[in-house]
Amino acid sequence: MSNFFKIYTLTPWDSLKSKVLTEVKLYSLKNVFKSFPVIEPEFFDDLLSNLYNFKHYSLVESIRRIVGPNAEDYDIKSWNFFWGMDNDKRIYQLLMQKIEDKAILAALAPPELAKLFTQYKKEAILRTLSLLNDPNRMKFLMVLVSKGKSIVEEPQMFQISKNDLEKMKFNNMFKQMPNIKGQWFPIFETKCPICGEMLTEFKDYNVGFGKLMCTKCGYEKTN
Numbered sequence: 001m002s003n004f005f006k007i008y009t010l011t012p013w014d015s016l017k018s019k020v021l022t023e024v025k026l027y028s029l030k031n032v033f034k035s036f037p038v039i040e041p042e043f044f045d046d047l048l049s050n051l052y053n054f055k056h057y058s059l060v061e062s063i064r065r066i067v068g069p070n071a072e073d074y075d076i077k078s079w080n081f082f083w084g085m086d087n088d089k090r091i092y093q094l095l096m097q098k099i100e101d102k103a104i105l106a107a108l109a110p111p112e113l114a115k116l117f118t119q120y121k122k123e124a125i126l127r128t129l130s131l132l133n134d135p136n137r138m139k140f141l142m143v144l145v146s147k148g149k150s151i152v153e154e155p156q157m158f159q160i161s162k163n164d165l166e167k168m169k170f171n172n173m174f175k176q177m178p179n180i181k182g183q184w185f186p187i188f189e190t191k192c193p194i195c196g197e198m199l200t201e202f203k204d205y206n207v208g209f210g211k212l213m214c215t216k217c218g219y220e221k222t223n
Contacts, residue, residue: 003031005095005107007081008065008151012058012142021064021151024081026095026107027114028069037125041101046133047143056140061147066095076146084132084141092132092141 005028008021029036050057063081066074080103082094091110096103105125108114117124131137 002069002071003028004069006065006067007063007095008067009081009144010062010064010147012060012062012144024093024109026093026109027111028107029105029117030069032114032118033121037105037122039096039103039105039129043129043133044101044103050133050135050141051143054135056138057135057143058140059143059145062144063146064148064151066150073150073152076150079146081144082132082141083144085139086131086137087139089139092128094128094132 004025007024007026009024011020011022047057051059063076063079066076066079068074078098080096080098082092082096084092086092090112092113093109094105095107096105108117113128116128120127132141
């Protein structure tokens with residue numbers, strides 16, 4: 001088992017003219033938190049506004065494959081990869097999966113950012129997301145989204161930078177991504193110990209960390 005997600009993406013800075021894929025490794029936040037942090041829709045509302053109003057915010061269809069820590073391939077359609085630089089020339093790379101109007105923050109890079117999250121936990125998330133949505137403090141922010149289907153579903157003649165093409169095994173690799181009740185999102189799988197109903201996440205937190213409630217009997221749980 002690895003501690004990293006891998007993203008294979010076309011490079012936006014060459015206007016997507018090249019078919020060479022860049023591999024980006026991101027540290028899984030399951031190694032930092034008990035469950036993947038949940039990002040509320042307000043973040044995406046502000047982000048959408050910035051995409052409309054600022055030229056240094058852009059959305060690019062370029063993701064071609066996502067591989068998880070257990071070498072599992074994911075359906076790439078629901079994933080967003082944030083790639084930015086602030087005015088102090090610090091790089092930010094965050095991987096999120098959209099679940100309806102919210103998102104799961106799954107992984108990040110570079111290592112310095114991972115260390116920051118490990119040390120400051122929730123506070124680091126709030127400050128980082130606030131920075132990404134501040135046009136006056138960001139030099140650029142690209143939101144990379146899927147381009148078609150994963151290359152594992154739809155094999156094409158792509159080249160992988162750094163000679164990684166030989167490492168990719170296309171046959172029998174693609175596995176359907178677990179849904180929101182699967183083991184990859186254990187926070188949503190918790191049942192009430194009193195009545196057995198599924199626990200519902202509180203909706204009054206900007207970042208969720210397993211604060212759950214049973215809507216049937218009122219039982220509350222905080223991880």
